[in-house]
Amino acid sequence: MNLKPSKRQQIFEFLCDFQNQYGYPPTVREIASAVGLASPASVQVHLRSLERDGFIExxxxxxxxxxxxxPTKLSQLSESVGEQSETVTIPILGRVAAGTGVVAFEDRDGDLVLSRDMVGNGDHFALKVRGDSMVEMGIFENDWVVARAQKVAEVGEVVICGIFGDEATVKILSKLGEEVELLPANKNYQPIRANHEEVSIFGKVVALVRSF
Amino acid sequence: MNLKPSKRQQIFEFLCDFQNQYGYPPTVREIASAVGLASPASVQVHLRSLERDGFIExxxxxxxxxxxxxPTKLSQLSESVGEQSETVTIPILGRVAAGTGVVAFEDRDGDLVLSRDMVGNGDHFALKVRGDSMVEMGIFENDWVVARAQKVAEVGEVVICGIFGDEATVKILSKLGEEVELLPANKNYQPIRANHEEVSIFGKVVALVRSF
DNA sequence: AATATTTTCGAACATTTGTTTGTACTGCGA
DNA sequence: TCGCAGTACAAACAAATGTTCGAAAATATT
Structure with missing residues (x-):
C-alpha cells in the first residue's frame, strides 16, 4: 500500500548517494533537479513521507x-584495495658517515615511505638537499633525494658521495679512473676533480621527493 | 609553526561532534556560538584556514x-607526534575530468604511496607532468605532482587546474578575481589569463616525486 | 615604544532555502 | 459523470545563511 517505488525511492537513494559523496545532505531543490521534479514543493511531499516512516529526520x-x-546500503563502491603495493621505509639521514664507503645509518631524522616499485631493490637512504648546486637538474634545496646504497656507480649517474671526508654531497659522476670528476648541475659551480682515493661513493640517486 | 590551538582546534572539534550527533554539518553561526565567537565573520577566517590545510572542504x-x-581524528591539529608513519595510497590519474570542479578519479594509472605527514590531510591525487612549463620551479617532464583535491587556492600557490575544459595543467596561481591569471615557471611561456568561469581548480600541489 | 600581524566584532547585503498557497493533472472507484 | 486522493507545478514569502567591509582590540614582532 505504501509502495511508492518511483519518486520516493529515487529520492531516498539520491539522499544516500549525495551524503556519501559530499559529506553533507542536499537541499530540497537539489533533490528536485536530481530526480526530475520541477518544484521544491513536489519534494516536500516525499520528504514528509520519508520522515513519517522514519527513514530520515x-x-x-x-x-x-x-x-x-x-546509512547507505550501497556504499563501499571501490574501496576494496585488492593487491597493496609493497612499501619501503627509507631512513632520512642527517649526515652520512664519512667512513670507508659504508653508509652508517646515523642521525636518523625520520623516515620516508615510498612504494617499492618507485625505488627498486636494495637498501636505501634519503638526504635533505643543501645548496643549489643541482638546480639545473631540478634538484632544489630542501628536497629529499633517495639513494640506493652502493659503493660503485657509472658515468652519468647521479650519486651521493663524500670528498675528502667532507659531508655527503650529490653530484653527477662524469669521469672514473685514477682521477674522478664530479659535475654540479649549475653553471655557477665548478666541476670537482679528485683522486680516486679521496672520493667515496655512498649511493646512487634513484628518486627525488619534494614537499611544498 | 601553524599552531593555533585555541579557536581553530575548538572549531574543528565542534565540527566533528556536530556532524557526529546530527548527521549534517553546522552553520557558521552555530559554530560561532558554540566556540564563543560573536560574529560569523570571525569564524570565516578559521574555516578558511582549515580548508587551506585540507581538514575540511x-x-x-x-x-x-x-x-x-x-572525521575521526582530532588530534592531528595540534602538530601530532605521528609515531607510526601512516601511509596514504594516492591514485595516479591519467586525466582529470573537466567537470564541475569535482575531481573524478578516472583512468587510474596506478598508485603512489607516501607517508601522511608528507602530504597532509585530505584527498589526494597524482599526475604525471607533461611539458616543461614549470622547469624553473624544478618540476620536470615525467615527474609526478601530488595534489590535494580542493576547489579553492590562494595566490602564489601551485595548483592543478583546467582551462576551457582542457586537460589538467599545473601552474602558479597569481591572480584571483573576475579574471584569473596562471603563471608558468618558464620564461619561454606566456602567462595565461582567463575568465573566472573558465578556470576550474582541481587541487593544490603539495608534493613532487621523481623517479630516476 | 612603535609597528606589523592576527583576531574579533558589528552591520549590512545578496543569496539560498524551506515552506506555503493555490491550481492543474492523473488515475480510480462509486 | 462526479468526487477523491495522490502527485506535480509555479509563484511568492519569510527566515536562515554565507559573505564582505571597515574598524576596534588583542597579540606578536621589531
Missing part, C-alpha cells in the same frame, strides 16, 4: 538539516 | 556545505 526551516537514519 | 555560499576530511 529533519529540522524544519533549516537548510540541509536532514539526517539519514539508515 | 567547502562549497561557497551554500549553507552547511562543509565536509570533514578526517
Amino acid at each position: 529533519r529540522d524544519p526551516n533549516k537548510p540541509r538539516a536532514l539526517k539519514l537514519n539508515q | 567547502r562549497d561557497p555560499n551554500k549553507p552547511r556545505a562543509l565536509k570533514l576530511n578526517q
Whole structure:
C-alpha cells in the first residue's frame, strides 16, 4: 500500500548517494533537479513521507538539516584495495658517515615511505638537499633525494658521495679512473676533480621527493 | 609553526561532534556560538584556514556545505607526534575530468604511496607532468605532482587546474578575481589569463616525486 | 615604544532555502 | 459523470545563511 517505488525511492537513494559523496545532505531543490521534479514543493511531499516512516529526520526551516537514519546500503563502491603495493621505509639521514664507503645509518631524522616499485631493490637512504648546486637538474634545496646504497656507480649517474671526508654531497659522476670528476648541475659551480682515493661513493640517486 | 590551538582546534572539534550527533554539518553561526565567537565573520577566517590545510572542504555560499576530511581524528591539529608513519595510497590519474570542479578519479594509472605527514590531510591525487612549463620551479617532464583535491587556492600557490575544459595543467596561481591569471615557471611561456568561469581548480600541489 | 600581524566584532547585503498557497493533472472507484 | 486522493507545478514569502567591509582590540614582532 505504501509502495511508492518511483519518486520516493529515487529520492531516498539520491539522499544516500549525495551524503556519501559530499559529506553533507542536499537541499530540497537539489533533490528536485536530481530526480526530475520541477518544484521544491513536489519534494516536500516525499520528504514528509520519508520522515513519517522514519527513514530520515529533519529540522524544519533549516537548510540541509536532514539526517539519514539508515546509512547507505550501497556504499563501499571501490574501496576494496585488492593487491597493496609493497612499501619501503627509507631512513632520512642527517649526515652520512664519512667512513670507508659504508653508509652508517646515523642521525636518523625520520623516515620516508615510498612504494617499492618507485625505488627498486636494495637498501636505501634519503638526504635533505643543501645548496643549489643541482638546480639545473631540478634538484632544489630542501628536497629529499633517495639513494640506493652502493659503493660503485657509472658515468652519468647521479650519486651521493663524500670528498675528502667532507659531508655527503650529490653530484653527477662524469669521469672514473685514477682521477674522478664530479659535475654540479649549475653553471655557477665548478666541476670537482679528485683522486680516486679521496672520493667515496655512498649511493646512487634513484628518486627525488619534494614537499611544498 | 601553524599552531593555533585555541579557536581553530575548538572549531574543528565542534565540527566533528556536530556532524557526529546530527548527521549534517553546522552553520557558521552555530559554530560561532558554540566556540564563543560573536560574529560569523570571525569564524570565516578559521574555516578558511582549515580548508587551506585540507581538514575540511567547502562549497561557497551554500549553507552547511562543509565536509570533514578526517572525521575521526582530532588530534592531528595540534602538530601530532605521528609515531607510526601512516601511509596514504594516492591514485595516479591519467586525466582529470573537466567537470564541475569535482575531481573524478578516472583512468587510474596506478598508485603512489607516501607517508601522511608528507602530504597532509585530505584527498589526494597524482599526475604525471607533461611539458616543461614549470622547469624553473624544478618540476620536470615525467615527474609526478601530488595534489590535494580542493576547489579553492590562494595566490602564489601551485595548483592543478583546467582551462576551457582542457586537460589538467599545473601552474602558479597569481591572480584571483573576475579574471584569473596562471603563471608558468618558464620564461619561454606566456602567462595565461582567463575568465573566472573558465578556470576550474582541481587541487593544490603539495608534493613532487621523481623517479630516476 | 612603535609597528606589523592576527583576531574579533558589528552591520549590512545578496543569496539560498524551506515552506506555503493555490491550481492543474492523473488515475480510480462509486 | 462526479468526487477523491495522490502527485506535480509555479509563484511568492519569510527566515536562515554565507559573505564582505571597515574598524576596534588583542597579540606578536621589531
